[in-house]
Amino acid sequence: xxxxxxxxxxxxxxxxxxxxxGVTKSVASRALNGDPSLTIRPATRLRILAAARELGYRPxxxxxxxxxxxxxxxxxxxxxxxxxxxxxxxxxxCRRARERGYVVLLVEDTPADGADxxxxxxVEEGRVDGLLIASARPDHRLLxxxxxxxxxxxxxxxxxxxxxxNVGMDLAEASATAVRHLYALGHTGIGLVSGPAELYPAxxxxxxxxxxxxxxxxxxxxxxxxxxxxxxGSQAARHLLARRPAPxxxxxxxxxxxxxxxxxxxxxxxxxxxxxxxxSYDDLPLADYLSPPLTTVAMPLLELGAAAVxxxxxxxxxxAPHDVAIPTLPVVVTxxxxxxxxxx
Amino acid sequence: xxxxxxxxxxxxxxxxxxxxxGVTKSVASRALNGDPSLTIRPATRLRILAAARELGYRPxxxxxxxxxxxxxxxxxxxxxxxxxxxxxxxxxxCRRARERGYVVLLVEDTPADGADxxxxxxVEEGRVDGLLIASARPDHRLLxxxxxxxxxxxxxxxxxxxxxxNVGMDLAEASATAVRHLYALGHTGIGLVSGPAELYPAxxxxxxxxxxxxxxxxxxxxxxxxxxxxxxGSQAARHLLARRPAPxxxxxxxxxxxxxxxxxxxxxxxxxxxxxxxxSYDDLPLADYLSPPLTTVAMPLLELGAAAVxxxxxxxxxxAPHDVAIPTLPVVVTxxxxxxxxxx
DNA sequence: GTGCTGTTGGAAACCGGTTTTCCGCGCTAC
DNA sequence: GTAGCGCGGAAAACCGGTTTCCAACAGCAC
Numbered sequence: 001x002x003x004x005x006x007x008x009x010x011x012x013x014x015x016x017x018x019x020x021x022g023v024t025k026s027v028a029s030r031a032l033n034g035d036p037s038l039t040i041r042p043a044t045r046l047r048i049l050a051a052a053r054e055l056g057y058r059p060x061x062x063x064x065x066x067x068x069x070x071x072x073x074x075x076x077x078x079x080x081x082x083x084x085x086x087x088x089x090x091x092x093x094c095r096r097a098r099e100r101g102y103v104v105l106l107v108e109d110t111p112a113d114g115a116d117x118x119x120x121x122x123v124e125e126g127r128v129d130g131l132l133i134a135s136a137r138p139d140h141r142l143l144x145x146x147x148x149x150x151x152x153x154x155x156x157x158x159x160x161x162x163x164x165x166n167v168g169m170d171l172a173e174a175s176a177t178a179v180r181h182l183y184a185l186g187h188t189g190i191g192l193v194s195g196p197a198e199l200y201p202a203x204x205x206x207x208x209x210x211x212x213x214x215x216x217x218x219x220x221x222x223x224x225x226x227x228x229x230x231x232x233g234s235q236a237a238r239h240l241l242a243r244r245p246a247p248x249x250x251x252x253x254x255x256x257x258x259x260x261x262x263x264x265x266x267x268x269x270x271x272x273x274x275x276x277x278x279x280s281y282d283d284l285p286l287a288d289y290l291s292p293p294l295t296t297v298a299m300p301l302l303e304l305g306a307a308a309v310x311x312x313x314x315x316x317x318x319x320a321p322h323d324v325a326i327p328t329l330p331v332v333v334t335x336x337x338x339x340x341x342x343x344x
Numbered sequence: 345x346x347x348x349x350x351x352x353x354x355x356x357x358x359x360x361x362x363x364x365x366g367v368t369k370s371v372a373s374r375a376l377n378g379d380p381s382l383t384i385r386p387a388t389r390l391r392i393l394a395a396a397r398e399l400g401y402r403p404x405x406x407x408x409x410x411x412x413x414x415x416x417x418x419x420x421x422x423x424x425x426x427x428x429x430x431x432x433x434x435x436x437x438c439r440r441a442r443e444r445g446y447v448v449l450l451v452e453d454t455p456a457d458g459a460d461x462x463x464x465x466x467v468e469e470g471r472v473d474g475l476l477i478a479s480a481r482p483d484h485r486l487l488x489x490x491x492x493x494x495x496x497x498x499x500x501x502x503x504x505x506x507x508x509x510n511v512g513m514d515l516a517e518a519s520a521t522a523v524r525h526l527y528a529l530g531h532t533g534i535g536l537v538s539g540p541a542e543l544y545p546a547x548x549x550x551x552x553x554x555x556x557x558x559x560x561x562x563x564x565x566x567x568x569x570x571x572x573x574x575x576x577g578s579q580a581a582r583h584l585l586a587r588r589p590a591p592x593x594x595x596x597x598x599x600x601x602x603x604x605x606x607x608x609x610x611x612x613x614x615x616x617x618x619x620x621x622x623x624s625y626d627d628l629p630l631a632d633y634l635s636p637p638l639t640t641v642a643m644p645l646l647e648l649g650a651a652a653v654x655x656x657x658x659x660x661x662x663x664a665p666h667d668v669a670i671p672t673l674p675v676v677v678t679x680x681x682x683x684x685x686x687x688x
Numbered sequence: 689g690t691g692c693t694g695t696t697g698g699a700a701a702c703c704g705g706t707t708t709t710c711c712g713c714g715c716t717a718c
Numbered sequence: 719g720t721a722g723c724g725c726g727g728a729a730a731a732c733c734g735g736t737t738t739c740c741a742a743c744a745g746c747a748c
Contacts, residue, residue: 062409063734081431125405407704
C-alpha cells in the first residue's frame with residue numbers, strides 16, 4: 001500500500017495498465033469496472049488492479065463520457081452563493097457525491113451573468129449525468145428544455161408539483177415549531193416576515209405558520225411578504241409593528257431578514273426580547289453573536305443535500321423518480337432573542 | 345434569428361450539421377472553430393454557421409476534451425463557501441470565465457470531505473484546463489503534485505513566493521487605509537485582530553498595519569492572532585481591551601471577527617463608537633444592519649476573480665505566467681462604528 | 689478421437705469531436 | 719502544352735475509453 005510513483009509528465013492510460021500486465025485494454029477496463037459479464041482468473045484481476053494502483057492510473061473523464069458511460073459529475077444550481085445557508089446544502093451534497101464517486105459542479109443562479117445558460121450548457125455539452133435544482137426561480141429557462149426530461153434531476157427545497165422529483169424538508173413544521181415556541185412563552189400576537197410569494201419555500205412556511213396559528217386559536221393574519229434581505233426584513237418589521245394591536249413576537253423567513261428586523265427594532269427603540277421577541281428560520285454560527293443572540297429554527301441542511309444526491313443517483317441507476325421527505329425535524333435553538341411576553 | 349427548434353431527444357452531432365449543408369465534418373469543425381488554416385468560400389461558412397444554430401448544435405464536451413482540445417473548464421478551489429467574501433470572488437471569476445467561453449468548477453477546500461482529493465481528481469481525470477487556487481492552506485497535497493507544473497494555474501489572494509503566478513490585491517494598503525481612517529479621527533491606540541499566522545493574507549495585512557502605524561509614529565505592537573470566526577474575534581477583542589493602555593479602536597481581519605468583537609464590546613459594556621471604534625476588512629451588505637452599522641474596507645473582489653481567470657487563460661494561450669496586482673485600491677466605507685477618539 | 693461446454697481473454701467497433709494530410713480543379717506562367 | 723500553384727474541401731488518423739462479439743483452449747463425456 002505504499003505511495004505510487006508519479007510518472008511525472010505523461011498521463012497513464014488504460015492501455016498502459018493493460019500492457020503492464022500482459023492483457024488487452026478491454027479486459028483491463030472490465031476488470032477495473034467490475035463488469036460481471038467478464039470471467040477472469042482471480043490472479044489476473046488482482047494483477048490488473050495492482051498495476052492500476054501502481055501506475056497511478058486515472059481514467060480520462062472525457063473519454064469515459066464519450067464511450068457512453070457516465071461523466072460521474074452532477075450539476076447543482078443554487079440561487080445565491082452569498083447566503084451561507086446554501087453552503088450547508090452544498091457541503092452535504094458534495095460529501096455524499098464524493099462517497100459515491102461523483103463530482104459536483106456548482107452553478108450560482110445569477111441571471112445577470114447568464115447562469116441559466118451556463119447550467120444549460122453543462123447539460124447540453126454532456127458534462128453532467130444529473131441535475132440538482134435548488135433554485136426557486138419558477139420561470140427558469142431550463143425548465144422548458146426538452147432535454148430535461150431525458151436527464152435525471154431533482155428539485156431541492158422547492159416543489160414542482162407532480163414532478164415526483166421533490167426533495168424537501170418539513171418547512172411547515174419549521175414554522176409550527178417556531179410558533180409553538182413563542183406561544184409557550186405566552187405570545188399570542190405573532191407576526192410573520194415572509195418571503196416573496198412566488199418562492200415555494202416561503203409559501204409553505206407561511207402556510208405552516210397560518211395553520212399552527214389557527215390551530216392554537218390565534219389570528220394568523222399578521223403577515224408581510226418581503227425580499228430575503230436585511231433591507232426586506234427591516235421594512236417588513238416596521239410594517240408589522242405599526243399594526244394595532246402590535247405583535248409581541250416576529251418570526252422571520254431568513255437570517256438576513258431577522259438581522260434587518262433586529263436593526264429596525266433597535267432603531268424604533270424597542271428592546272429584544274423585553275418588548276418584542278424574534279425567531280428566525282435558518283441557524284448559523286452568526287446567530288450567537290448578534291445583539292441579542294438570535295433564537296433560530298435549525299434545519300437539516302446537510303441531510304437535504306445528501307438526500308438530493310442520493311435521489312438523483314438512484315434515478316441514474318434506473319429507479320423511478322420519487323419525492324423524498326427528510327425525516328429529521330426542525331428544532332428551535334433557543335437564544336436570547338425570545339422571552340416571555342411583556343405584561344402590559 | 346428565430347428560436348431554433350429543440351430536436352427533442354437525440355443530441356445533434358457535428359456530423360449532423362455537416363450533412364445538413366453538404367460538407368464533411370472536418371470542414372464543419374474548422375469553420376465553427378474559426379481555424380485560420382482553412383480556406384473556405386464565405387457562402388459555405390455561413391451555411392455551416394446557420395445550420396449549427398438552426399439545429400441547436402452543442403459540441404460534446406467529452407469528445408472535445410478527448411480530441412486534444414481544451415475542456416473549456418477551470419477549477420476554482422476556495423477555502424470556505426460559508427464565507428460570503430468568497431462568493432464575490434467566485435462571481436467575478438464565473439462571469440469572466442463565461443465571457444471567455446469557459447465553465448468554472450467550484451471546489452470547497454474542506455479537508456474532512458477529501459476536498460483536495462476531489463480537486464486532484466478534476467486535474468488527473470482531465471476535467472479541467474486550469475486551476476485557480478484561492479485556498480490558503482500551505483500544506484496542500486495538490487501543491488506537491490508533479491502534474492501541477494504541467495497545468496496552467498494561479499494563486500488567488502495568496503502568495504507562492506517565486507511562483508510568478510500570484511494574483512492579488514493590495515492587502516497592505518487595506519490595513520494602511522483603515523489605520524489612516526482611524527488616525528484621522530484622532531485614534532492613536534489601535535489594536536489589530538489578525539488572522540492565523542500561517543495564512544498569507546493575514547500576514548500581509550498585519551505587516552501593512554505595522555508599517556502604517558510605525559509610519560505615523562504609533563505603537564504597532566497591539567496585535568492578536570485569532571481564527572477567522574466570530575468566536576475568534578470575540579476572544580481577540582477581549583485580550584486587546586485588557587491591555588493597558590487599552591486601544592480606542594480595533595481593526596479586524598474579517599467581518600466575522602468584527603461581529604465577534606462587537607459582541608464582546610457589548611458584553612463588556614463598552615459603547616461603539618463612543619468608547620471604542622471598530623473597522624473591518626471586507627465589505628458586505630450585512631455591515632449596514634449590525635449594531636452599530638460597521639465601517640469596513642471594501643476590496644475589489646469581483647475584479648480579483650476576473651483577473652485570476654484572465655491570468656490562467658493567458659497561460660493557456662501560451663503566455664508565460666506572471667504575477668498580477670489588482671490596481672483598484674481598497675476604500676473605507678464609513679458607517680457608524682467609527683467615531684472620534686473619546687476624550688479622557 | 690471427436691464434439692460439447694465452460695473458462696479466459698482478445699479483436700474490433702464505436703462514442704463525437706480535432707487535426708493533419710491529401711486531392712481535384714481551374715488558373716496562370718513559361 | 720504542361721508544370722506549378724492556390725483554392726475549396728474530402729479522407730482518415732487519432733484521442734482514451736466501453737462494450738459486443740468472437741476465438742482459443744481446457745476438461746469432460748461419448
